[in-house]
Amino acid sequence: MLCLLLLTLGISLAQAAPMKIASLHPLLTEMAIALGGEQVEVVNLFPEKGDLHAFTPTMRELGAAADARLLLACGKGVEPYLTDLRDSVRAETQIIEVGTSLPNVQVPGTPYNDPHWWNTPENMKRAARTLLVAMQQAAPEHAQTFNNGYAQYAADMNKLTRTARLKLSRIPRDARYLVTGHAAMCHFCAAFNLTPIAIQGVARESQGDPATLAALLTELRQKKVSCIFTDVSSTPRELQVIAEQLNIPTAPLFMDGINPSAQSYKDIFLHNINTISKHLGK
Ligand SMILES: [Zn+2]
Numbered sequence: 001m002l003c004l005l006l007l008t009l010g011i012s013l014a015q016a017a018p019m020k021i022a023s024l025h026p027l028l029t030e031m032a033i034a035l036g037g038e039q040v041e042v043v044n045l046f047p048e049k050g051d052l053h054a055f056t057p058t059m060r061e062l063g064a065a066a067d068a069r070l071l072l073a074c075g076k077g078v079e080p081y082l083t084d085l086r087d088s089v090r091a092e093t094q095i096i097e098v099g100t101s102l103p104n105v106q107v108p109g110t111p112y113n114d115p116h117w118w119n120t121p122e123n124m125k126r127a128a129r130t131l132l133v134a135m136q137q138a139a140p141e142h143a144q145t146f147n148n149g150y151a152q153y154a155a156d157m158n159k160l161t162r163t164a165r166l167k168l169s170r171i172p173r174d175a176r177y178l179v180t181g182h183a184a185m186c187h188f189c190a191a192f193n194l195t196p197i198a199i200q201g202v203a204r205e206s207q208g209d210p211a212t213l214a215a216l217l218t219e220l221r222q223k224k225v226s227c228i229f230t231d232v233s234s235t236p237r238e239l240q241v242i243a244e245q246l247n248i249p250t251a252p253l254f255m256d257g258i259n260p261s262a263q264s265y266k267d268i269f270l271h272n273i274n275t276i277s278k279h280l281g282k
Contacts (some may be wrong), residue, residue, distance in 0.1 A: 019139045021072060022065030024057065024079055027118050027257045027265055028072040028098055031128055035135060035149035039142040043068065051233065052256040053182075056081045059088075068093050069138050072131070075100035076115040096134045098127045105190045107183040107198060114186035114196075118257045121164070121269060123187060125157035160266060161191075164273045168192045171280045178276065179220065180229045181239050184255035188272075197225070199239065213242070220246055227279035231255045251275050 018041040023029040029044040036042070045061045046052075057065075062085075065071055071089060073079045075097025086095060102123050104113040117123045132150040136143040176194045178185050183198035199216065220242070228243045230236075232252045243250045253275055254268035263271070 019070075019135070019142070020068045021070045021135075022068035022093075023072040025052075025072070025074050025118075025257060026259055027124070028074065028131075030265055031098075031124070031131060031153065032070075032072060032135075034153045035128060035132055035146050036142070037145060037149055039139065039145050040135070046258070049233075049260055050258065052078065052258055057085070062088055065089065065093065070134060071095045073097050074115070074118070076102070076104075076113065076117055078115045094134070094138065096131065098131050099123070101130060102126055105186045107186055108196060110183070110201075112183075114183050116184040116255060116257070117187050118265075119185055119188040119255065119269075119272070120191040121157035121160035121265075122191060124265065125154045128153050128157070156266065160269055163270070164192055167273050167277045168194070171277060172282060174224070175226065175280045175282060177223050177225050178229060178280075179225050179227070180253070180255065181231055181234065181236060182255070184231070185229070185253070194276075197223075199228075199242065200236070217242065217245060226282070227251050229253050229255075229276070229279075233258055233260065249279065251279050 018039050019036065020041045020043065021032045021036070022043045022045055023032060024045050026044060026046055029042050032040055032042045043064050045057050045065060046055065069092070071093050073082055073095060076099050079085070082095065082097070089095070099117040102117045106112070107114050117127070128150055132146055135146045177197055178189050178194045179197045179199065181198070182200045183196065186196045188194070189196040225246070226248055228239050228248065228250045230239055230250050230252050232254050233256065235250060235252065239250060253272045257268070259268050
C-alpha cells in the first residue's frame with residue numbers, strides 16, 4: 001500500500017515538474033510565463049540594470065540556464081554572442097530566436113534593419129506563436145495549457161494594437177515624425193504610420209560630428225519636430241543639447257523593452273503610446 005502510494009506520488013511529482021526555460025530578455029521571460037503558467041519555470045538571465053546592446057551573459061548567468069530545455073533569445077542580431085553561446089550550453093538546451101521570422105524593417109537612410117521588433121504588439125503576438133510551437137514540441141503533454149496561454153496573450157496584444165491605432169491616429173499628418181536617440185522605433189513607426197528619425201544610429205554607435213549635427217538641426221527645424229524621444233535607460237547629453245537648441249522637450253520611452261521598474265509589456269507599451277500622443281498630438 002505504502003509502495004503504491006509512493007509510486008503514485010512519484011508519478012504525480014514527475015508530471016508536476018515544470019519545464020525549465022531560460023530567457024535573455026525580460027519581455028521574453030514575461031511571454032514564456034504568460035504561455036506556460038505553472039507548467040514552466042522561467043529563469044531570467046538579463047540583469048536588472050543591464051544595457052541591451054552591451055550585455056553578454058557571464059558563465060555564472062549561463063550556469064542558471066544549465067538544465068533549461070529552451071533558451072530564449074530575441075534574434076535579429078540583438079544577441080551578437082549567440083554563436084558562441086551555442087558552444088556553451090548543453091545539446092539538450094534548444095536555443096529559440098523568437099523574433100527571427102518577423103518581417104524586417106529597415107532604418108531609413110541606412111543599410112541596416114532595426115532589431116527592436118518588440119515595439120509593436122502585433123510582432124509580440126507573432127513571436128508568441130513561434131514560442132508556442134517550440135514549447136509544445138518540447139513538452140507536448142502541456143500543449144493545451146500553452147495554447148490557452150497563447151490565446152489570452154494574443155487577445156491582449158490585439159487589444160493593445162487597437163488602442164494604439166486609435167490614439168496615434170489623432171496625431172496630425174505634419175507632426176508624424178518620431179525623433180529618437182538610437183534607431184529603435186522603426187517597427188513601431190511602420191506599424192502606426194509615423195516617420196522615424198534616429199540621431200544616434202542603430203545601437204547608439206554614432207556620436208555625431210559638428211557638420212552632421214548642424215544638418216540634423218536644420219532638418220528638425222524644417223520638419224517642426226516638437227519632441228526628442230529618449231530611452232528610459234539612457235538620455236545622452238547630445239540629445240539634451242539638440243532639444244535645448246530647438247527649444248523643445250525630451251520625453252523618455254521604453255525602447256529596448258528593458259523595464260527596470262519591472263513593469264509589464266502592457267504598461268511599457270501604453271507608456272510609449274501615451275507619451276508619443278501627448279507630445280505629437282498638439
Ligand atoms: Zn536598443
